[in-house]
Amino acid sequence: MRIDKLHTIDSTNDYLKRISKEENAEEDIVVWALEQTAGRGQMGTQWQTESGKNLTFSVFRKVKRITINEQFYALMAASLAVKDVLSKLLIKNVRVKWPNDILTDNDKICGILIESVIKGGQLDAMILGVGLNVNQTQWNNVPRATSIKSRTGIHFELEEILTLLLKRFHHYVDLLLKGEFNTIKNDYEAHLFKKDKPATFLSAGGRQFVGIIKGVSESGKLLLQEENDIVNEYDLKELQLLY
Structure with a gap:
């Protein structure tokens, strides 16, 4: 897997869309930026992050075995990968707020954005963007934000967290490629915020x-x-x- 580390970029998702098209990419590509000037969430919302303190990255991956109708399973899989890593780091009460926010208790610690690459009417690849609050502890006008450091008191190396996440992503991609959709969906639903309440x-x-x-x-x-x-x-x- 190729990893491009950048200091400052507008959006890691947008950057990946550009270079994957220019290079006609076939391999997995990870773009990790220390600072995003125009990071995005769902519905065009902006992801706010303090430079060098949080983990903002995107992954390009070919997914020809997954159909357009099955693409939400990739978002579920990504959410579960983040949930697993946070739980391993002793973050308590990790839940998925539909469709793509990761919470601990009622506070947001991570946002995920997936964008599809369509060719010839078929799903050709997906670009997964992740914004994970790691070492930032203060935010301006962002209610209910938290981070790994805020919850644990521990300062983490960003590359260490990235390595853990990529390993977990590979685990869930393997499940997707094996057609284990029910396993992924059941696990996602089991961790849905406010489920059955x-x-x-x-x-x-x-x-x-x-x-x-x-x-x-x-x-x-x-x-x-x-x-x-x-x-x-x-x-x-x-x-x-x-x-």
Whole structure:
């Protein structure tokens, strides 16, 4: 696996999209930046990070054995890899806030963004972006943010954490390539934040309502039990969990 370490870049995901296209990349590529000036999360949100203190990287990988309809399994697998590493580092109560945030208790410690590379109408590759708070302990106007150091009091070497994450990613990629989709989905659902508990949601139209998270669909939509025990499906643009 090729690893490109950069000091400053706009976005590791955008950088990978550019070089993978220019080089017609076939091998796995990791781009690790000490600072991102335009890091992104889901729905175009900006990922804020203090230079040199956190881990911001992206992985390019060919995934021709996975279809477009199965791409959410890659996000689930990435979430589980991060969860495993954080648990190994003795971070407590690690949960996945649908679809792509990693929490400890109620605080966000990591965000994940996956973007698909489509060729000829088929899923050709995926670019996985990870922003993990490691040694930063203070944030401006970012509620409920935390880090590994904030939780453990230990200062970690970023490369050590990256190595642990890449090893875990390989484990889950192997499961994907073996078709172990149920194993991944069951594990992801077992660690869903607020699963089987009443929670308040905000619809895209501004309506607040209470529902109970029951799981996710194969395409990644949230399964929400509402009034009269009816289970409805929502995608990311339709729903926000208030917590």
